Amino acid sequence: MKLLEERIQKDGVVKAGNVLKVDSFLNHQMDIALFNAMGKEFYRLFADAGVNKIMTIEASGIGIACIAAQYFHVPVVFAKKAQSINLDGEMLSTKIESFTHKRVYDVIVSKKYLGAGDRVLIIDDFLANGCALEGLLRLVDLAGAQVAGVGIAIEKGFQKGGERIRSLGVRLESLAIVESMDEKSGQITFRT
Amino acid sequence: MKLLEERIQKDGVVKAGNVLKVDSFLNHQMDIALFNAMGKEFYRLFADAGVNKIMTIEASGIGIACIAAQYFHVPVVFAKKAQSINLDGEMLSTKIESFTHKRVYDVIVSKKYLGAGDRVLIIDDFLANGCALEGLLRLVDLAGAQVAGVGIAIEKGFQKGGERIRSLGVRLESLAIVESMDEKSGQITFRT
Numbered sequence: 367m368k369l370l371e372e373r374i375q376k377d378g379v380v381k382a383g384n385v386l387k388v389d390s391f392l393n394h395q396m397d398i399a400l401f402n403a404m405g406k407e408f409y410r411l412f413a414d415a416g417v418n419k420i421m422t423i424e425a426s427g428i429g430i431a432c433i434a435a436q437y438f439h440v441p442v443v444f445a446k447k448a449q450s451i452n453l454d455g456e457m458l459s460t461k462i463e464s465f466t467h468k469r470v471y472d473v474i475v476s477k478k479y480l481g482a483g484d485r486v487l488i489i490d491d492f493l494a495n496g497c498a499l500e501g502l503l504r505l506v507d508l509a510g511a512q513v514a515g516v517g518i519a520i521e522k523g524f525q526k527g528g529e530r531i532r533s534l535g536v537r538l539e540s541l542a543i544v545e546s547m548d549e550k551s552g553q554i555t556f557r558t
Numbered sequence: 559m560k561l562l563e564e565r566i567q568k569d570g571v572v573k574a575g576n577v578l579k580v581d582s583f584l585n586h587q588m589d590i591a592l593f594n595a596m597g598k599e600f601y602r603l604f605a606d607a608g609v610n611k612i613m614t615i616e617a618s619g620i621g622i623a624c625i626a627a628q629y630f631h632v633p634v635v636f637a638k639k640a641q642s643i644n645l646d647g648e649m650l651s652t653k654i655e656s657f658t659h660k661r662v663y664d665v666i667v668s669k670k671y672l673g674a675g676d677r678v679l680i681i682d683d684f685l686a687n688g689c690a691l692e693g694l695l696r697l698v699d700l701a702g703a704q705v706a707g708v709g710i711a712i713e714k715g716f717q718k719g720g721e722r723i724r725s726l727g728v729r730l731e732s733l734a735i736v737e738s739m740d741e742k743s744g745q746i747t748f749r750t
Binding site for chain 2: 390394395396399424428431432435440467476
């Protein structure tokens with residue numbers, strides 16, 4: 367998606383350790399006009415997928431998922447990263463290893479809001495090694511729901527997540543795929 | 559706001575310990591059509607407030623804030639609950655005590671995205687004792703920004719947060735104010 371690639375070139379910052387900082391428009395400050403363009407594009411890509419629910423994971427996926435949901439006219443469910451006393455009833459849970467935070471955490475979703483008959487579009491801001499996404503796929507599977515597709519804003523194409531998820535037969539679309547990035551020059555190249 | 563009150567009556571569940579569960583439409587599964595109606599109402603209430611940025615706190619405020627931001631045509635910044643290695647540069651930080659999670663956590667926002675000249679509308683899903691909101695007000699103050707207003711989806715009017723924040727002279731609007739709720743009968747009464 368041209369608009370997103372241009373924005374990453376303009377405002378993305380490459381940092382040591384394969385970190386691409388896009389917190390000025392994507393995951394700390396959020397450009398809602400850009401999110402709308404991304405939401406429309408996700409709808410174009412998955413309009414035929416029979417989506418009846420969008421799923422994401424807190425926190426930075428929520429904004430993109432909610433804006434995108436306006437085009438699909440479906441509710442959003444976000445997986446939570448820790449047990450909360452306000453979440454009772456039966457929960458589905460799995461463990462996810464975080465590359466960003468260098469730790470393992472529990473991720474939960476209520477059985478009430480994800481179940482058999484659901485065709486789920488998973489939306490998230492980043493795909494790198496795929497651990498978070500694999501966790502969400504496990505939750506969908508545990509719920510007996512189906513994955514209609516996965517929509518990612520920025521995929522780091524030089525890490526293994528995208529390849530691994532696609533090899534499972536999952537319909538995965540990333541709006542921008544970073545092929546390479548260089549921390550010294552700041553150069554970012556996209557997959558064409 | 560009639561639509562939200564009706565939804566709380568229909569789908570809200572009163573639990574022990576002054577807990578009002580609205581996770582079927584507000585803060586776990588999210589009804590985006592309802593969020594749009596709430597966003598429009600926030601705009602009606604604060605259209606004259608000179609808002610140039612919406613601020614919220616992860617995770618459950620983000621969806622409402624993003625949908626509302628479409629009416630204001632401003633970016634959203636969300637305060638984060640823990641230090642992340644992806645957030646560098648100078649951060650503003652404060653401590654917030656959580657009623658829900660019964661612990662104290664650090665909340666941070668980048669100085670790059672909140673500063674002098676900003677007129678901030680704070681949006682969140684709940685206001686109870688006001689600790690989270692007071693933390694956000696401190697961050698706005700630390701940034702040298704101004705609070706244009708505070709928009710809350712559900713205020714628990716029988717707790718002290720709303721009264722305390724209003725007594726500071728903050729323009730605070732809650733779309734639904736729960737006057738009382740009874741865990742045995744399940745009855746919920748709104749302030750009129």
